Amino acid sequence: MTPALVLKDVSAVYRNSPRPVVDNVNLQLKTGELLAILGPSGCGKTTLLRVISGLMPASGGTIELGGTTVVSANTNIPPERRRIGLVPQDAALFPHLTVAQNVAFGLGKHPNKAARVAEMLELVDVAGLADRKPAQLSGGQAQRVALARALAPNPALVLLDEPFSALDAALRTRLRMDIVAILAAANASAILVTHDQDEALSMAHRVAVMNGGVIAQCGTPSEVYNAPTSEWVARFLGTCTVLDDTLVVRPEQVSLSSTEESGNFAATIRSIEFLGHSTMYVVERGDGVRLSSRCLGAPRWQPGDTVSVHLAADLHRLS
Ligand SMILES: Nc1ncnc2c1ncn2[C@@H]1O[C@H](COP(=O)(O)OP(=O)(O)OP(=O)(O)O)[C@@H](O)[C@H]1O
Numbered sequence: 213m214t215p216a217l218v219l220k221d222v223s224a225v226y227r228n229s230p231r232p233v234v235d236n237v238n239l240q241l242k243t244g245e246l247l248a249i250l251g252p253s254g255c256g257k258t259t260l261l262r263v264i265s266g267l268m269p270a271s272g273g274t275i276e277l278g279g280t281t282v283v284s285a286n287t288n289i290p291p292e293r294r295r296i297g298l299v300p301q302d303a304a305l306f307p308h309l310t311v312a313q314n315v316a317f318g319l320g321k322h323p324n325k326a327a328r329v330a331e332m333l334e335l336v337d338v339a340g341l342a343d344r345k346p347a348q349l350s351g352g353q354a355q356r357v358a359l360a361r362a363l364a365p366n367p368a369l370v371l372l373d374e375p376f377s378a379l380d381a382a383l384r385t386r387l388r389m390d391i392v393a394i395l396a397a398a399n400a401s402a403i404l405v406t407h408d409q410d411e412a413l414s415m416a417h418r419v420a421v422m423n424g425g426v427i428a429q430c431g432t433p434s435e436v437y438n439a440p441t442s443e444w445v446a447r448f449l450g451t452c453t454v455l456d457d458t459l460v461v462r463p464e465q466v467s468l469s470s471t472e473e474s475g476n477f478a479a480t481i482r483s484i485e486f487l488g489h490s491t492m493y494v495v496e497r498g499d500g501v502r503l504s505s506r507c508l509g510a511p512r513w514q515p516g517d518t519v520s521v522h523l524a525a526d527l528h529r530l531s
Pocket of ligand 1: 226227228229233251252253254255256257258259260407
């Protein structure tokens with residue numbers, strides 16, 4: 213089956229930047245797949261989206277959308293002809309149009325405009341808000357409408373640029389699974405740009421971890437989290453200690469007990485952070501190496517206590 217999107221050696225450079233901000237990026241997206249591009253601020257995520265959508269020219273490489281070349285050395289299809297739906301950070305709905313009119317906006321001379329709008333509003337669960345203006349919507353509702361507007365023309369690709377960044381933490385978590393379900397129901401191929409590890413790991417089929425303009429690693433959420441290919445990726449995806457420069461130890465792989473057991477080693481509790489569902493401890497081995505340990509429930513020890521530490525058997529080794 214033809215991939216929804218193929219990027220081959222795509223680079224991008226700003227006029228005043230000394231080196232490419234997107235540097236030889238290679239990625240493929242299957243139809244119906246949700247790929248997260250995850251990376252720290254300034255790594256080039258938004259620039260990559262701008263190049264894919266055609267808002268910025270590539271300085272090199274090729275881009276194919278649904279088997280059609282939209283960018284190459286002698287091709288640069290304009291944004292409006294790429295069939296890409298964009299969901300920006302702040303919804304960016306047209307303030308003077310109603311919800312229904314916003315969703316209808318990109319439909320042009322669609323034969324069943326009203327029915328398509330109704331179908332999209334139903335899909336994102338805002339059917340009762342069709343006649344409201346954007347100012348009368350909550351942040352979460354506005355993002356749903358922005359997604360409906362992006363999906364309405366049946367785009368080849370949906371780009372979501374930090375779509376939850378303006379929302380509070382509780383709403384953000386709730387909306388994540390809704391958006392995944394909506395994209396799946398529409399069989400949409402989508403790229404989600406985020407700097408939030410939890411968001412990328414929980415929502416995407418695959419995660420491309422980006423750093424300094426390059427894709428440091430691309431894989432399933434479990435591959436990038438459990439089998440990082442570099443110390444940088446390991447650390448970016450969550451708390452860890454790297455033992456002997458090679459062994460990646462995550463807090464959930466470190467268990468503590470009060471009784472000595474064979475294979476365990478002794479350590480001293482240095483700090484405690486109660487997180488409600490779990491407690492994060494920092495423990496220090498005799499040689500001064502510190503490890504984080506996540507244990508379910510409330511704190512059982514105090515700073516200064518000696519505990520017996522057990523490491524999981526399946527620690528990942530960096531090659
Ligand atoms: N118009 C511009 N001119 C010159 N440099 C720019 C321009 N826009 C962005 N940059 C630089 O390009 C780099 C990548 O920026 P980009 O916005 O793509 O990163 P990002 O990963 O999306 O960051 P964030 O998560 O903070 O939005 C940064 O170093 C930024 O300063």
